[in-house]
Amino acid sequence: MRFMIQVRANAVSERGDPPGPEYAKLFEEMGAFHEEMARAGVLLDGAGLRPSRDGWRQRYNADGRIERIDGPFAETKELIAGYTLIQVRSVEEAQAWASRFPKPFLGMDCEIEVRRLYEDADFAPGGDMAIGT
Numbered sequence: 001m002r003f004m005i006q007v008r009a010n011a012v013s014e015r016g017d018p019p020g021p022e023y024a025k026l027f028e029e030m031g032a033f034h035e036e037m038a039r040a041g042v043l044l045d046g047a048g049l050r051p052s053r054d055g056w057r058q059r060y061n062a063d064g065r066i067e068r069i070d071g072p073f074a075e076t077k078e079l080i081a082g083y084t085l086i087q088v089r090s091v092e093e094a095q096a097w098a099s100r101f102p103k104p105f106l107g108m109d110c111e112i113e114v115r116r117l118y119e120d121a122d123f124a125p126g127g128d129m130a131i132g133t
Contacts, residue, residue, distance in 0.1 A: 002044065002087045002117040003094040007104045009052070009079035014072065016051035022106060029102040037086060042097065046084035091116070 007013075019027070037043035049055075053072035060066055073079060081104070088094050098114045 001090065001094065002085065002119065003098075004115050004117060005084040005086065005098055005101060006080045006113045006115065007048075007082040008111045008113060009049075009076045009081040010105060010108065010110060011076060012105055012108070013081035014051045014053075014076050014079065016053065026102060026104075026106060030104075033100065033102055034084065037084070037097065042086045042088050042093075044085040044087055046082070048082040049080060052079050085117075 034043055034046050051072065055071045057069045057071075057073070058066055059069060084101070086094065086097060088097065094114060094116075098112065101112055104110050104112065
């Protein structure tokens with residue numbers, strides 16, 4: 001089972017300022033945590049994301065038109081500042097890793113969101129997404 005641990009964005013991450021020296025300990029903790037996950041064989045990938053002003057969205061309209069909407073995006077609570085992708089044997093194992101995830105921002109409320117990825121088996125006959133089941 002693969003899970004994505006998403007670090008939810010906030011005003012600090014959306015500013016895109018280079019992290020100051022106060023973040024050195026956090027980066028050390030995050031690096032050590034990712035290293036521990038790598039040694040345990042569960043880490044697939046992880047990275048921080050640049051602010052939404054450096055990105056865009058594509059809207060696919062019913063009439064076939066594709067629109068590009070350039071960032072930044074106003075609703076920071078709906079944005080992702082970073083992610084960690086893990087592969088584990090169970091939901092409980094994913095919850096255990098997520099419970100140890102370092103607090104992503106200093107001195108402020110913040111949150112992570114954990115979501116399971118679809119696997120090919122979910123779409124196979126008898127899988128969770130199989131047609132007619």
